[in-house]
Amino acid sequence: MRDIFYIRFWFMFLLVSLLSFRAFANVDLIEKHREPLTPVSVQLNWHHQFEFAGFYAALQQGYFKEQGLEVTLKSWQPGISPEEEVSERRADFGVAYSSAVVDFITGAPIKLAFANFQISPMVLLSKSPVQQLEDLSGKTVMSHGSVDIEALIGQANQRVDIPLKSIPSTGNLQDFIDGRVDLYAAYQTNEPYRLKAQGIPFYTLDPKTYGVQSLGDVVITHKDLAKEKPYVVSAFKKATIQGWKFAFENPEMVVDFILEHYSVKKDRAALLDEAKLIKNFVAPDVSMIGEIDLGKVKTAALNARNVGWITHQQYKSFNPQDLVCQAQSVDLTSAEITYLKKHSKIQIGNDSFWEPFEFINPQGDFSGMSADYFALMEKRLGVKFEHYLHKPWSDVIEAAKSGEAKILSCAVATPERQEYMNFTEPYLSFPLVLVARKEVNFIDDYAMLNGQTVAVPKGYWSEEWLKNNYPEISLLPVNDVRQGLEAVLRGEAQAFSGNLASINFAIKRYGINGLHIVGDGGARFELAIGVNKDDDILLSIMKKALASITPAERDAIYNKWIQLELIRKTDHTTLILTVIGFLSVLSIFVGLIWLLLRQKKRQAFYINQFNELSMATYTNLKTGNIEWASDSFLALTGCSKEVVLGHSHFVFLHPDADPKEFQQLYDQVKQGHGFKKEIKARGCHGQDYWVELTASPEIKHGEVVGAWLTRVNITDKKRLEEVAIRDALTGVYNRHQFNELFGSLLHQSQRKAKPFAICMFDIDYFKSVNDQFGHQQGDQVLIQVAELAKQKFSRANDFIFRIGGEEFVVISDFDHCSEFESFLKKFKEAVVGLSIENPASEHKVVTISLGGLFISPVPKALTSSRVYSELDNLMYEAKSSGRNRVSFEEIRHTDDL
8 A cells, every 4th residue: 555655646746747847848938939028228317216106117017018118227327318318329218307308409319208297396495585586696506407497597697686507416405405505406296305304494496486387307219219119119108107007006015116126315205205296297187197298398498498598590490299209199019019020111002193192203202192191100100111113003903912012002992802901991082973074064873974985094993883883884994084084175085983082183283174073973982091811910000000190180181182172163163054054945944943953962062072171161242141161160169050150250250359350351352352361269169269261252253242261270289379478377478478579569669659658567575475375376366466467458559478477567558658657556456456365465465566667759779678677677666665556757768768
């Protein structure tokens, strides 16, 4: 029995050992065949702390590895610049300050991958309270080279007797504690905790209080990496966002990971305190993590221009979108990323002669609507789509069948093609129509052409469709649309059947006259991307890439290639000639009515088809009312047809607009003259929007009867411009716009021999409001005072500027000195009437000190700098006289200044 027991024991032992060996062998085999991880290095811009929690959590939880990345975090040391490390390719990514915008503008080969912080936590620490910027005279600032800090220093240098001195940061807070510097650039999430823990008193100076808005931490990469491997940028961003979400939910786990794996200058309590504060800066709304606000990018450039880091011309030519990576818009799986790594070049089957969809232009480039789509997808996927040059469509089809061409770039998914290709959803769609000579009337049914000759593009879907549906029509195959149209003009074919967009493009491009659209086949060219049947991964990639193209990008491509005017005019001509012809035959008057209604229905079809993307409307100039509106216009305005049709366009006039100017434009169109103008309007739900409006008068029998109005939505563009010229907090003009307008408004008064009325005011004891009630309440005070100023100075020639902190300037329009002075005193009292609490004031409410200057006439020798200096003196005279006062002066001669 004992022998049997030993035998069984050793048998089981050998069996378990064998199975264990096999399991380990399999694991090793799997590891050998797994796709190797892509190594990625990240240069930090500060010491290890919770500021970079998104990276730490993504490492801890394996999010980077799930995205196929092996990430290494490179520690920061004084003198290391993440921008330089990335530019020199010593690091793949870097965490940078807003100064990265300047580096890009001045030539650094970098791109913005995503934002680590939505709001900048950067502040200045001071040992003594700073009541106003003048208190900073002669101070030494230890700065990180942040644009927002330098912009604040620039504001201060305009006000102080002795300029501030800025020195590079050592990263050592002890320099501030020991008094080696007066001001220290710090993060609200970091250094304040350490100072409080040591019992060291300090004060903070927040650039945002003085109207300086900028970016927080951003993640940059090299432009070549963004172009060649956009999937790496996308994967890195995706994993980091996952990491931030985990870090917000599990701060203690991430803090322990940081302490265990990195050399950290903080203790656990300090890291946990940082974790509590940091979410508000990374993303107040979790869905915003990583998002890049282009307005803040533009503002960072504006601040850089104001402090002299870039020139005015560099600022004007800077487009924030050029700095931002576009790769993150396609969310690829690891298998799809691997596929693109192996197939960096993909052969597409394209048509070389099918304008405007795809063709080879005279320079030998792949061009057209489809080409523009593929150019966008190239950037998003980081691959090169190779096209055929001047290859006949029949040969392209054969290349797709054989697998040589993996993709058909722009094709209809016919049953025959679906045997060897799978297709995406259509991304272009146009009707199949008939074109004939002008003497040919409307053809309601293609069967009317039985026994006649119709030209069709050889090998295209339209030829196949006609063969299958109208076999009694004699087909004349042609090589391209132009050849088909010319065949109709020569009388070789009764009509040409093809794609409406191609026909329209050819007529415009080659100046073909004497033809018009006479029929609609009731079928459409539904153009999609075809992918080789056995390549499911590539099909999935193309579907995602196509879906990543935004509606705005699609609209831009459509508007670039599709010209609407000729079709509309051609169709009107068809209608007029048809009506004139049938009017001569009274015996078939009923037939005329039927034909007229039918033709109008067709006309409406074409107008709708093309005007949807141009947000068009039609106005009857006899009644002044809108008679037709596209669905896209209704969507833009948020209005129903009942609200729009039968009403005047003036219903959309913005309250800020000048009705007289609009009446002049309206009269101009009634006289037969069109115009193009940027217009601000208001929709039915009270929302403001901007459009580039084009008005084209419609003339019948020598009389202007109506006008077509088409639009391009430029609201986003205008909002970006507003960010550049408006103060983000109060909505009035900012310091930059003051610098832009001040001189020109002064010279305008000189040229027109009109008085120049200007005032400067600031809020008394404003810092006490911030100190006692907090910056949030301080912001509310600024907003309330600014709103009051907007109400009081509300005329067209009134300009209100916030030039820094609690300081404002108003340029107004008054003919008499006494009237202006009286108005300023009433405005001062109106501020008191707001009854905003301020215990530091002797009045116990918020008050203002105001300096006013009235110049009449304005001498030619007078400069804006001299006016500003005098105005500044007047305001401070009001403050030194006890505050809540108006110090006013009338200037009649240059010598008075």
